[in-house]
Structure formats: C-alpha cells, structure tokens
Amino acid sequence: MSLTPSLHTSDTSAISAASDASSAVVGRLRAAGCVFAEDEAELLVSAARTPAELSAMVERRADGFPLEHVLGWAEFCGLRIAVGPGVFVPRRRTEFLVHQAMPFVGASSVVLDLCCGSGAVGAALASGADGVELYAADIDPEAVRCARRNVAAVGGRVYEGDLYAPLPPTLRGRVDVLVVNAPYVPTDAIGLLPPEARDHEPRTALDGGADGLDIQRRVSREARQWLAPGGRMLVETSERQAECSVEAVARGGLAPTVVSCDELGATVVIGTRGDA
Structure with missing residues (x-):
C-alpha cells in the first residue's frame, strides 16, 4: 500500500492552471522589460485574490507602475510597509x-x-x-x-x-x-x-x-x-x-x-x- 497521498484530477488541474498562470505572468513581465520577472510574478500571483485581479495587477506592472504600488506594500527592514499610488x-x-x-x-x-x-x-x-x-x-x-x-x-x-x-x-x-x-x-x-x-x-x-x-x-x-x-x-x-x-x-x-x-x-x- 502506498503511503503517498494521491492527487485527485481536480487537484492536478488546479496545480496545472496555477503553473500556466504563473508562466503567462512571467512572459508578460519579461516582454515589458521587468528584469526580475520570475520573482515579481511569484509576488503578484500570491497577492491576487482572483484571476481578474491578477490580470489587472500584471497589466499595471507592465505599464510601468512600481511593483510596490501594485502590491500595496514594500519590504523594508523586515517589515511590510504600506505604500499607495x-x-x-x-x-x-x-x-x-x-x-x-x-x-x-x-x-x-x-x-x-x-x-x-x-x-x-x-x-x-x-x-x-x-x-x-x-x-x-x-x-x-x-x-x-x-x-x-x-x-x-x-x-x-x-x-x-x-x-x-x-x-x-x-x-x-x-x-x-x-x-x-x-x-x-x-x-x-x-x-x-x-x-x-x-x-x-x-x-x-x-x-x-x-x-x-x-x-x-x-x-x-x-x-x-x-x-x-x-x-x-x-x-x-x-x-x-x-x-x-x-x-x-x-x-x-x-x-x-x-x-x-x-x-x-x-x-x-x-x-x-x-x-x-
């Protein structure tokens, strides 16, 4: 008997969708000239509550808005500092x-x-x-x-x-x-x-x-x-x-x-x- 938990089809589909979303975000950010596209994509994906919100955040970043303004916070001395537009x-x-x-x-x-x-x-x-x-x-x-x-x-x-x-x-x-x-x-x-x-x-x-x-x-x-x-x-x-x-x-x-x-x-x- 295997002790490794099995993944349901819905689980694997969700993981695949999340991976596809992250890859798409990385691609969009790279195309916009973001040097640290992978790191930024991870932050944006984790911050967005819905696919629509993620899309809007990515577009704002691609349009040149500071990442911190898009996220609503900046990391500083180990603290999350709120920053707005x-x-x-x-x-x-x-x-x-x-x-x-x-x-x-x-x-x-x-x-x-x-x-x-x-x-x-x-x-x-x-x-x-x-x-x-x-x-x-x-x-x-x-x-x-x-x-x-x-x-x-x-x-x-x-x-x-x-x-x-x-x-x-x-x-x-x-x-x-x-x-x-x-x-x-x-x-x-x-x-x-x-x-x-x-x-x-x-x-x-x-x-x-x-x-x-x-x-x-x-x-x-x-x-x-x-x-x-x-x-x-x-x-x-x-x-x-x-x-x-x-x-x-x-x-x-x-x-x-x-x-x-x-x-x-x-x-x-x-x-x-x-x-x-």
Whole structure:
C-alpha cells in the first residue's frame, strides 16, 4: 500500500492552471522589460485574490507602475510597509540609515522622522526598541495618510506640513534621534531617474533643488533647536554630495561624521549636538 497521498484530477488541474498562470505572468513581465520577472510574478500571483485581479495587477506592472504600488506594500527592514499610488517607495539603501540610527535608540527614546514619506524609517526604528516616542512629518498629504497606517502599531504620531512647522513646540530640545531622508536629487537630474520613480513618485520626494541639498540645508539649520543635548541627526545623502552635506550639518552647529556602505551604495552623515 502506498503511503503517498494521491492527487485527485481536480487537484492536478488546479496545480496545472496555477503553473500556466504563473508562466503567462512571467512572459508578460519579461516582454515589458521587468528584469526580475520570475520573482515579481511569484509576488503578484500570491497577492491576487482572483484571476481578474491578477490580470489587472500584471497589466499595471507592465505599464510601468512600481511593483510596490501594485502590491500595496514594500519590504523594508523586515517589515511590510504600506505604500499607495503617488507615495515614495522606501529604498533598500535607506535600510543603512536605519541600521546607523538604531544604536542610538533605546527604551523611551524620542525619535523624529522628517520627510518621512511612508513612515518606513520611523516605523523600523520604533519597532526595534521598547517605548519609543515617535514623531514623523511630511509635506505631502498622501504620504502622511500612508505613514499614519504604518506607524499606528508603534503608537507614532504623524504631522502634515513643511519640515518642523507642524510639530508640537513641546518637542523642541527633546529629540534623541532625528532621521532625515530628504529629497537629494538635483533638479536637472530628475529626468535621468528610472520611469518608475519620475513618473509615479511625487516630485517633492525627489527634487532637492539645484545641487540636491536645499532641503538638507533647511533641516540642518534648525536641527540643533530640536535635538536634546547629545542627540543625533542622521541624514541620507550620496557619496558625491557627502562633503556638502557635512558642511550643512556643521553650519547647523552639529559635529558631523560620515559613514558609508558600498554594498548598498548608501551614505549617511551623522551630526551630534554637544552638551553646551
């Protein structure tokens, strides 16, 4: 007697149909130029609840929509971060910003995530320590709505407005860790970005002005007022722009250091407020 369960005809038909569907999705994505068609097909097939929904999702992806927008989420630091249409998708390199900030975040730390987008950075930091008091802000209403979904589980509060402007005044001088993923693409380089970014993500999350550092400079000018003594600001930048980012942080009265990760192509400037 065989101990191996037998498959009914209906079971084998379902498996065959699923395999055919997956193959068709892979073929459509390859034809659209998706480099990781097999991986994306697996995610789309597992996310779709009906064949019609799968077809619609595949067509959106083939039309150039970011995979994360099609799925409704992005993987970031082991978390599923909700992202909707028109919201900046958190990048893998930004995980380096989280890893650099994490050693400074302890129980009951006050964390501020500026230019928060989906709130991915703040959510990752708050989920890694107990009792974190998390605040976040962004100027884009869609990003704020998305961020509120992502930080709800860790009790974070998200404010809509320009940088520090919407924050409660009682937060001044209390922030232990300020994380900033401000836009740092120079205006003239926006057209060189992949279509997924330039066509489907908000310009305010990409355009950093003539040299890409306009927002960083504004953040740095006021950072010291919001940081607690010994508090730190961590800013994502690029290797090419690091020297100018360091200058902006120093002019804001913080002591700057630079850390980089070749594997992720990531650079972060850390500015520390002294006790004076």
